[in-house]
């Protein structure tokens with residue numbers, strides 16, 4: 209009886225020990241909403257996560273960090289810097305981002321918690337605190353350098369206002385840190401300011417930026433060596449378009465940048481971006497060339513930019529575009545469609561392309577411009593679908609015009625060639641000599657392409 213008692217006691221104390229270890233987790237500062245009214249003073253905390261301790265953050269001291277054995281200065285270090293936090297609650301994506309980063313490389317992940325500076329109903333106070341946060345983190349990085357860390361292996365990932373914090377740190381360190389990733393850099397109060405007052409390509413050896421809300425909380429323009437514009441960079445599919453949707457109306461487009469980045473880090477999304485001067489030109493199929501990056505593809509949003517980095521730095525600043533669907537996993541399946549016609553056709557019309565695989569059909573409407581099919585000239589279109597069907601057994605094509613009465617124009621296609629853009633290993637699909645009548649669908653089985661390319 210006494211033995212049992214002891215054993216139980218033992219078990220209890222072991223459990224308590226475990227629990228004790230648990231509460232040693234240092235968590236992101238969780239402020240009460242009322243604190244955003246009264247305001248709080250800037251205080252910068254660093255929460256360390258490593259593969260060895262991924263479930264639990266460890267607050268790293270600013271000065272005596274060498275005493276933390278998990279912080280290994282021979283490894284790369286990623287700083288995750290959040291933005292404005294009007295409600296004071298911790299960001300919902302921290303755990304997710306930390307886990308995905310740890311999977312990329314064995315590194316130190318430092319979640320920067322400047323919530324006490326970012327949580328304020330007054331956005332201007334948060335902006336003012338970006339400089340203090342940047343100065344504080346710069347001091348920390350300099351001490352890391354003193355202890356032997358290399359600036360090359362430092363990656364700052366800044367979200368919204370955090371992207372500008374990253375830019376300020378980069379500038380204070382002479383643009384020598386390895387990389388800055390900006391996720392929808394904050395726009396309000398940063399529009400039209402000089403490069404010193406916002407994120408710009410001179411802030412690091414390599415700067416990559418993702419834009420999702422340029423007409424709202426995000427910043428217009430180009431701020432990195434590569435700027436990725438999701439769906440043109442302003443409005444995201446699936447996000448509410450009216451104020452009646454409440455909070456989502458305000459934050460959905462802006463937050464999408466984080467969700468797309470998470471999806472890309474997990475390689476669930478293949479977001480290949482095409483360099484182009486505008487989203488419209490991209491949608492019109494005018495920018496599907498990737499020769500500049502050979503043997504690599506066009507740049508893909510994500511952690512590993514090594515196949516493109518050198519080319520992008522040489523090019524200076526590149527704007528690149530991709531489209532997404534409205535929900536996870538966001539990726540679209542894209543095809544390049546090249547059509548050579550026997551006669552000329554210069555009219556308004558929507559080109560509707562349907563791909564069939566067994567009982568499944570997916571459709572896309574290409575209505576981005578006035579179609580200009582010149583005689584014997586190849587016209588290029590971009591067809592994007594929310595789903596990926598494979599193999600394609602039947603293709604349907606229709607040109608829909610407003611012209612419902614009167615004679616229908618006919619267009620004789622000498623050749624249609626459909627090239628899968630996401631899966632280069634899949635075969636090209638062709639068909640030769642098709643008569644297309646306005647508002648009438650033609651269907652055909654794809655054939656292998658006879659010529660290799662032109």
Ligand SMILES: *[C@@H]1O[C@H](CO)[C@@H](O)[C@H](O)[C@H]1NC(C)=O
Pocket residue numbers: 230231232233234235
């Ligand atoms: C951190 O959060 C966990 C889970 O919510 C909790 O169990 C733990 O006590 C917290 N740690 C501290 C130091 O507050």
Ligand SMILES: *[C@@H]1O[C@H](CO)[C@@H](O)[C@H](O)[C@H]1NC(C)=O
Pocket residue numbers: 280281282283314
């Ligand atoms: C620190 O990281 C380096 C490189 O990954 C590794 O060789 C070394 O063993 C690590 N040191 C400790 C104490 O874990």
Ligand SMILES: *[C@@H]1O[C@H](CO)[C@@H](O)[C@H](O)[C@H]1NC(C)=O
Pocket residue numbers: 250251252253270343344345346347348
């Ligand atoms: C950064 O802030 C922390 C917490 O307030 C402080 O201990 C540290 O000295 C600051 N570092 C610099 C360089 O200001």
Ligand SMILES: *[C@@H]1O[C@H](CO)[C@@H](O)[C@H](O)[C@H]1NC(C)=O
Pocket residue numbers: 304307308474476
């Ligand atoms: C990564 O993606 C897989 C499948 O797409 C999913 O099951 C998994 O939960 C994702 N992991 C993270 C950390 O997002």
Ligand SMILES: *[C@@H]1O[C@H](CO)[C@@H](O)[C@H](O)[C@H]1NC(C)=O
Pocket residue numbers: 475476477478630631
């Ligand atoms: C993403 O692209 C890579 C290479 O192009 C391919 O191996 C992978 O299967 C693709 N993933 C998805 C989810 O389409």
